Amino acid sequence: MQELVIEPGRTAKNYWSDLWRYRELFYILAWRDISVRYKQTAIGVIWAVLRPFLAMVIFTVVFGRIAKMPSGGIPYPILVFTAMLPWQFFSNALLETSQSLIANTNLISKIYFPRLIIPAGTVITSLVDLSISAVLLAVLMACFRFMPDWRLITLPLFSVLAFFAALGPGLFLTALNVKYRDFRYVVPFIAQFGLFISPVGFSSDVIPEQWRLVYALNPMVGIIDGFRWAICRGGTGQFYLPGFLVSLITITVFLLIGFRYFRKTEKGFADVI
């Protein structure tokens, strides 16, 4: 029979095996979030589709028609929508994740499990929205008779990257939210601001050459470029590898910070939430 020892600072030692042991709870919580999300509102699915669609229309008009930004021969709506996909995912995931612990207060104060499964499960839920929007993109591409090529198979890779890009700051913010409730106001700000500093409405080729590396510090730059590269037959220009690597590093750094802060504060969640 296995002996379990509980003492101060002990949880760290069997964290990963615990995480594995609680995988079933992880599945079922993710399933709960998804099924509740699409059960509660009949327009749940429509909502997931409508928001990026409307944003796409606006961006196409503003950046494509009025500002006449270059699109490298790709239909402008498709250029915008391929970026809207990861961006919507990122901002939704961040928003939901940062609220996830507080939304599950009753579980945290009554049951033991590795707390990591709550924010991680929430990001998974947002992936469902992502795949719904992806269907819309497919329809859109069919309308424009725009076919992707072999690069499309790399899309899951970039989706995984987007997952981690959202998880890192999400972990950090949700842990902060437990203690400082006003961090919830930070997220809408990030979402609003980030929409314009990320290359959603335009291609990142319009950024002057000398600034592109700095621009890539925004992790969403690498991900959006990746999505465009995978979906739009290589994107608008050359794939800018150094920029992508910089984004990759930023994502990793955010993930490490978020994870470490989460782990540090995790054992006190039940006491302060």
Added chain:
Amino acid sequence: MSDIVISVENVGKRYTLSHKNNGERYTTLRDVIARQTAAPFKTIGKKIRGWSGSNGSHPQNSSSSHPKNSVENFWALKDVSFEVKQGDVIGVIGRNGAGKSTLLKLLSRITEPTEGRIRIRGRVASLLEVGTGFHPELTGRENVYLNGAILGMSRAEIKAKFDEIVAFAEVEKFLDTPVKRYSSGMYVRLAFAVAAHLEPEILIVDEVLAVGDAEFQKKCLGKMHDAATGGRTVLFVSHNMQAVSVLCDRGLFLRGGCLAYAGSVQETIDLYLSTFSKIMESHEFPDRRPGSGEYRYVSASPAREYFGGAEEKTINFEIQRRSRSVGRMWLSAHIVDSAGTVVMQCDSRLVGTWIEDCERVAGQFRFTTPWLKPGGYRVDLNICVAGPLVDSWEGACSLTISPVLPYLHSASQDVTQHGLIFADFAWETGELITDSRSAAMQRNGEASNELHRQTSAA
């Protein structure tokens, strides 16, 4: 050695209380920033005040001038050690705030101890709440799986027991209805049914039997009893002493965060009951009390530390003459419940008792009916004459009624929650036969309300 499944060594849990925002445990960053930026100015201000004020003659003021921001360490548990053997069924008792829930939270790993060590051998399931994680939008069926997973059952396990769970909860017809449409009784039944089918090696239960109707409660107790007799190790927290004494064989008594006693369940319960409220024994200065003060109560105390609800309750008191005589006096007692309601007024004039003038009076105040409900009561004692009140001693003593109910049959909380007092009552029923000659309902109106009339005087 090998049959010890839980060993707790010197475990303590400290909480840091911030008095700044009592009630709310979380803070906002805004507050923190505001406090941090204000802090240097405050210290400067304090220094200036310190210099200009009298030279340090009030050292205590410096600490008490910002009581709002003070931080206090609170040990919810301290130095608790005990061992639990395989198959023990342990009742954890203690008053509110004694650390029972904290202990369970530590054992179920929801929170970490600040010091000490706990070793647990075997799979633990903790049931600190019924229906944890139930989601109102999901159907009964979905919630069974969800709740089961939350309580630590595997999918296969739930599947195997699904029918049993549903039958236990008696909600077959509503399995595919979202639980938000359930009645509260159905909701609780389903929630408990899931929990009742947990089969861990160690079960930790916190006061969850106080739910549902009496019929269902009986079923729950039965299920708990099965768990207890089935060789499983159970830790059970409850305020229901009857349930504890029936289910458990050993007891842990926590008081003020420390383990006060560990032993057989009956001894533990007795000890627990005997420590009930001695709070109001403090004798304040009699002459500060309201009243003209020619005579004062000098002592008042219940004859026993706790009384059964249906027992005769006795309060002993002494009265002393302080100054001159005032003539014939009468006494009056008010029994006030914890909510502040005056449950009864007992005026000695009604039973024809008067006090004649003398130096010292010793007496007893006794009553049997009504049966008081369990809990603490405040006793207010007065000395009266025609004219101004002589002595009014609010909170002269307290009266504690034991939580063991005066009825023969066990009951859940909701069958006793209404009403101020218990009554000595009976229900008699018989089949009504329509044949007019023998139509009868047995009725023996055995009113057992003999009037206890006591006179007490010196």
